Amino acid sequence: MNGGPSGFSNAPVTRTLVIACALFTILFGIRGRSNKLGWSYQDIFKKFHIWKLMLSVFAFTSTPELIFGIYLLYYFRVFERQIGSNKYSVFILFSSIVSLLLEVLALNIIKDSSLNILSAGPYGLIFASFVPFYLDIPVSTRFRVFNLPFSDKTFMYVAGLQLLFSSWKRSLLPGICGILAGTLYHLNVLRARRMKFPEFIASFFSRLSWPSTGNRSPAAPARNTPANMPSYAGRQVEGNFPAPLTSTMEPPEDSIATLVSMGFDRNSARQALIRARNDVNAATNILLESQSH
Incomplete structure (x- = not known):
């Protein structure tokens, strides 16, 4: 963990x-x-x-x-x-x-x-x-x-x-x-x-704090953020993901590690990132939707 x-x-x-x-x-x-x-x-x-x-x-x-x-x-x-x-x-x-x-x-x-x-x-x-x-x-x-x-x-x-x-x-x-x-x-x-704040309030903290080091995954729009604190008891995600496009880059390790730390299976996390074009928040939504089926 x-x-x-x-x-x-x-x-x-x-x-x-x-x-x-x-x-x-x-x-x-x-x-x-x-x-x-x-x-x-x-x-x-x-x-x-x-x-x-x-x-x-x-x-x-x-x-x-x-x-x-x-x-x-x-x-x-x-x-x-x-x-x-x-x-x-x-x-x-x-x-x-x-x-x-x-x-x-x-x-x-x-x-x-x-x-x-x-x-x-x-x-x-x-x-x-x-x-x-x-x-x-x-x-x-x-x-x-x-x-x-x-x-x-x-x-x-x-x-x-x-x-x-x-x-x-x-x-x-x-x-x-x-x-x-x-x-x-x-x-x-x-x-x-x-509940949600207006987006400019949350983004205000980004401008206040020091920049992070390392690669950062692109942030998804606020509407893609899951509405509730999710439960990650089920670690293996079922369901088939469509084949990725040949132009899609291999997901970065830090993005995979982020999803794995939430409790998702590594292989499922990788496939979700490929499907979401390496967008961590969008990949999280995909994995949560797969768990709910």
């Missing part, structure tokens, strides 16, 4: 988010203000420091949290490649807002003195991403260590647990709220999985 081609190819929104989190965390760390990143019940309900809610999404409290958080965000770029930058932007906004609202509600109900300050960082997005990771990303390798069962997804869960319990209750509550937000998105509450 992998996140597809290395780097941020076809994942400009993730690239922008990772860069922003790293810069904000380092900036506040250098200035010795990391302890002011988190927010508390008093900040919201008594001082009305709503800006702390917004800031807490873009900066981690400590270096270990930054390392594990950036690693998880980097891997979860696979979802942006699956559903497109536009709909992934909606997923980020939905999971972040819903998670923050649930955190505020929980603090208002619990009023626990040990939760005086919650951990800062994009916990809502990270742990919301574990919902499609668990449901939609298939296990490709299983192995045993000291007779204990493991898979190629195990390290991701270990990294998530490390981040979840990094500050005990202060990080546990945002993580749980993130999982609930991801579940609500998966259940398509408020038709969240069908």
